[in-house]
Amino acid sequence: SLDKIRLQSLAAANLVTNMELSLKKVNYFSQGLGATIDTDVTSPTQVENLAWASRFYRRIMVIPDRRPPTAALAKWDEPGDCWCAPPDTKRDGKVQLGVHLPSRIFPDQLTIEHIPMTAVPGKDISNAPQNVELWVKSDKPAIPRPGSSHNCESEGPRGWICLGTVTYDIRGANHVQIFDLKAQTQDPIDHAFVRITKNWGADHTCLYRVRLHGAYDGPDHDYQATE
Amino acid sequence: SLDKIRLQSLAAANLVTNMELSLKKVNYFSQGLGATIDTDVTSPTQVENLAWASRFYRRIMVIPDRRPPTAALAKWDEPGDCWCAPPDTKRDGKVQLGVHLPSRIFPDQLTIEHIPMTAVPGKDISNAPQNVELWVKSDKPAIPRPGSSHNCESEGPRGWICLGTVTYDIRGANHVQIFDLKAQTQDPIDHAFVRITKNWGADHTCLYRVRLHGAYDGPDHDYQATE
Amino acid sequence: SLDKIRLQSLAAANLVTNMELSLKKVNYFSQGLGATIDTDVTSPTQVENLAWASRFYRRIMVIPDRRPPTAALAKWDEPGDCWCAPPDTKRDGKVQLGVHLPSRIFPDQLTIEHIPMTAVPGKDISNAPQNVELWVKSDKPAIPRPGSSHNCESEGPRGWICLGTVTYDIRGANHVQIFDLKAQTQDPIDHAFVRITKNWGADHTCLYRVRLHGAYDGPDHDYQATE
Numbered sequence A, B, C: 001s002l003d004k005i006r007l008q009s010l011a012a013a014n015l016v017t018n019m020e021l022s023l024k025k026v027n028y029f030s031q032g033l034g035a036t037i038d039t040d041v042t043s044p045t046q047v048e049n050l051a052w053a054s055r056f057y058r059r060i061m062v063i064p065d066r067r068p069p070t071a072a073l074a075k076w077d078e079p080g081d082c083w084c085a086p087p088d089t090k091r092d093g094k095v096q097l098g099v100h101l102p103s104r105i106f107p108d109q110l111t112i113e114h115i116p117m118t119a120v121p122g123k124d125i126s127n128a129p130q131n132v133e134l135w136v137k138s139d140k141p142a143i144p145r146p147g148s149s150h151n152c153e154s155e156g157p158r159g160w161i162c163l164g165t166v167t168y169d170i171r172g173a174n175h176v177q178i179f180d181l182k183a184q185t186q187d188p189i190d191h192a193f194v195r196i197t198k199n200w201g202a203d204h205t206c207l208y209r210v211r212l213h214g215a216y217d218g219p220d221h222d223y224q225a226t227e
Ligand SMILES: [K+]
Pocket: A071, A072, A073, A074, A075, A076, A081, A082, A083, A207, A208, A209
């Protein structure tokens, strides 16, 4: 049917788009490039293993064995290949993931992905992020991009500025969602954290993968001598 | 040529189909969801390492280092990323892989994949499964689906019922093959095993990946409060 | 725009081509098939960890933690999933990677891949190979393929012959590049090494993945009895 062809085309387009993202955009949250977790601004990891409870009640809440925050920076293959955290009491309940970047950049886009609801029992991905803010370490205020209004709700720690709030849509056509940041920094930065101010209803929040993109603070490599 | 375009289209369609399968269908054999091996109904793993023999004879039979049964539940990248077993003498020579599901379901489809013959020397994938039965633990008899005849040949252990036999075609256009089960259960189940009653000729059988799909025994998650 | 559609089509074609390569061609450098590193003809691995230096200078040269030569045989996901070596002083500065094949073959193609420059900061993949020779162990001279001229510049060790030089283009439309070898062997071989005679300018060379293809020295498996 025509509907099936359209769906197939959409799936193919998403597949190509997601592959291109990995090959065509630098991810400054990549551990391969040297990114590391900034534990000062990262929430504690979910510690209790609820697998026994879920098995007992014969109901699934995909709560995997405790994985470290780096799980939110790496690729995933299976349900549970993610980092999970309960509400962070020290931070008004908001979950944060902080990253030391491998180099200074002017951030411009954030990519968030979560497992699709169709891939888990009962379509329960209520632990997915909904509203996500990006904060970076800077002495100077952020500059809103043309046509954007600065829209972060919460207050951040001293010396950090917010570059925008984005909304992850668990019903989006593509589970890998790229967002333009609403403000830019005056200087290049190399410390950032994402703050989840709202999830889709669960008592904990999980991040399958977060990527940060931006303009590199330096010239492109000059290959002339070697051709 | 037109033939090349058709082949390319077919390959693209398979690529999209296989990706969609991972994102759009729950796999209740996923370890990420909590599936574990049921050792009571699982055959012993191939123990002898024939690599020396194969090297000696300068002929390849892809017999990898001993991998555990969980290898048959996980994704694969290379030849040998699979679980292998010799004929199971306790089970009339038939190889079995048993799985505790993470939740109760009404099974409806089985996915089997093997490395394509074009990816191994001499096109020898004679250790691939050919006829595969799906058995589940249930007190009540299976109900054939409309238009299907119950077609399991072998006898199973007491308290288990067969939901159908499927045939994996090593020359199929797609090496990832989804099969509709021929019968359904009266109650939701959470124990299953696949039984290979015939392979493609080798003296041992290997499984690259088996997935089980079905209807979840519970309501879909209700997101209304969090939108 | 039409340009975007063309780019999308090209990306889709590359995606399908690269997937097909893994499923439709035997890779005799696959560890899963039994390939192992031939340390006698392999250069020493880069030992110094320059991460500190790169962090200090706030400039990225993707020099990962020391990985063994097998990293050049395996798939990669992130920047740094590769094997790196400094100029090999014992071999006139040329970097070599040697492999014991799992079976005897007549080599015909070599596949080389590197991370695209768009996926690293400052587009600096100057550690990518540029000119690469394939050498194999044989007593008899190589036979040039019709229309090809034997074009290896360097001298190899006694008992080894060169089957051609290929050029990896860091600006190619596809970062996975397949090359036809310019000469063939008279007998099947099972020892090979690639020699990088020139890279794209860096003081060390990294290999993300090298694959070798060829004609298997044996008959195809006969399935008749099992259908
Ligand atoms: K992950």
